[in-house]
Amino acid sequence: MARSRLVSCGLNSLLIVASLGLSATAAMAQDVIKFGAPLPLTGPLAPEAIKQQQGYDLWAEQANKAGGISVGGKKYKVEIVYADYQSNTPRAVQTTEQMITQNNVNFLFGPFGSGAAKAGSSVSEKYKVPTIAATASSSQVYDQGYKYLFGTFTPNDTLTTPLTQMVKAKAPDVKKVAILARNDLFPLAIAQEMEKSAKGNGLEVAYFEKYAIGTLDHSATLSQIKSLAPQWIFVTGYINDLLLVKKQMADQQIKATVVSMIAGPAYQEFIDAAGAGGENITSAAWWHPAAQYSGKDIFGTTANYVKLFKEKYKSEPDYAQASASVSGALFQMAIEKAGSLDKDKVRDELAKMDVMTFFGPVKFGPTGQINSLEPPVFQLQGGKPVVLSPALIKQGEFKLGVN
Numbered sequence: 358m359a360r361s362r363l364v365s366c367g368l369n370s371l372l373i374v375a376s377l378g379l380s381a382t383a384a385m386a387q388d389v390i391k392f393g394a395p396l397p398l399t400g401p402l403a404p405e406a407i408k409q410q411q412g413y414d415l416w417a418e419q420a421n422k423a424g425g426i427s428v429g430g431k432k433y434k435v436e437i438v439y440a441d442y443q444s445n446t447p448r449a450v451q452t453t454e455q456m457i458t459q460n461n462v463n464f465l466f467g468p469f470g471s472g473a474a475k476a477g478s479s480v481s482e483k484y485k486v487p488t489i490a491a492t493a494s495s496s497q498v499y500d501q502g503y504k505y506l507f508g509t510f511t512p513n514d515t516l517t518t519p520l521t522q523m524v525k526a527k528a529p530d531v532k533k534v535a536i537l538a539r540n541d542l543f544p545l546a547i548a549q550e551m552e553k554s555a556k557g558n559g560l561e562v563a564y565f566e567k568y569a570i571g572t573l574d575h576s577a578t579l580s581q582i583k584s585l586a587p588q589w590i591f592v593t594g595y596i597n598d599l600l601l602v603k604k605q606m607a608d609q610q611i612k613a614t615v616v617s618m619i620a621g622p623a624y625q626e627f628i629d630a631a632g633a634g635g636e637n638i639t640s641a642a643w644w645h646p647a648a649q650y651s652g653k654d655i656f657g658t659t660a661n662y663v664k665l666f667k668e669k670y671k672s673e674p675d676y677a678q679a680s681a682s683v684s685g686a687l688f689q690m691a692i693e694k695a696g697s698l699d700k701d702k703v704r705d706e707l708a709k710m711d712v713m714t715f716f717g718p719v720k721f722g723p724t725g726q727i728n729s730l731e732p733p734v735f736q737l738q739g740g741k742p743v744v745l746s747p748a749l750i751k752q753g754e755f756k757l758g759v760n
Contacts, residue, residue, distance in 0.1 A: 393456035401443025412681025472542035652714035
């Protein structure tokens with residue numbers, strides 16, 4: 358009996374120790390907020406994905422340096438769970454589901470671009486996980502009636518309309534436009550908005566054509582465009598697409614009064630690779646480091662964000678990196694305001710958010726898409742992007758003629 362009591366006591370002790378160990382593990386787990394970030398870290402969209410990762414990492418670093426996110430008087434560390442979906446949209450959907458069901462993330466950042474963000478949002482909506490899409494601007498992403506999806510990019514026409522109005526005012530001889538678009542949700546949607554903007558401002562759209570994802574030869578298409586002699590050539594795609602188009606335009610000696618490309622020229626990689634051939638290319642984006650906002654987020658001013666980014670990455674941030682950082686900062690503010698990690702409470706705080714940030718004023722419309730920003734139009738001049746509008750952050754004047 359004595360021996361039995363000793364064994365019993367020993368088992369009880371082991372159970373207590375095990376219980377304490379589980380409690381400690383649970384407590385440690387509760388001290389972390391996990392954010393899922395499915396990204397195309399390999400494949401043709403990898404350059405864009407790396408930018409998003411930089412933006413998320415900078416925010417996480419700053420949040421953790423400050424002790425973490427405060428929830429009801431307790432600090433929680435930020436942990437970002439990354440997964441590579443290899444620039445494949447169906448895989449992005451699978452990855453998003455795995456993050457929710459296997460990685461047990463609390464909140465999500467949407468996959469890169471409008472197409473993958475739209476596809477992935479069906480999963481986060483199914484599981485009622487608040488999601489911020491840092492690089493999705495097409496209205497088709499937000500017209501699904503979803504409650505848990507939010508986006509930091511204004512609709513596509515907020516880029517094309519100001520650009521068209523500027524060209525009409527500064528280059529009255531421009532009458533004919535040729536549009537070439539990557540056949541992908543965001544680039545095609547931008548091109549379609551450009552077509553509307555051009556026609557709405559009395560310009561003739563002499564050419565509108567799509568090219569397939571992965572196209573490596575645009576020479577036949579560019580030859581057609583050259584034969585039409587448009588004064589304005591407008592091309593959409595991502596960094597590698599647009600560098601190839603620009604090179605093949607140079608090979609055929611195609612010139613125009615105005616050449617616009619979205620979204621490549623916003624990235625330093627495009628500017629460096631294009632060199633002198635990028636001079637005077639116009640574009641538009643959702644943010645520029647020349648902005649001067651004083652926010653209530655963890656970064657505070659735009660200048661401080663730019664400073665922190667330069668210190669960490671030795672380069673100037675662009676709109677993709679800044680949008681990723683502000684997405685994290687918005688989650689942080691919503692969680693702290695909710696005082697809870699309850700997904701519905703955090704979702705409700707995002708829905709009613711109306712706050713100034715280093716990225717600019719943030720307010721989400723009824724569909725979840727931001728409706729409070731005025732995106733800048735810029736032009737590459739002397740190897741640098743020069744902001745032409747809005748007036749608040751204007752840096753220079755519009756120049757005609759592109760190499």
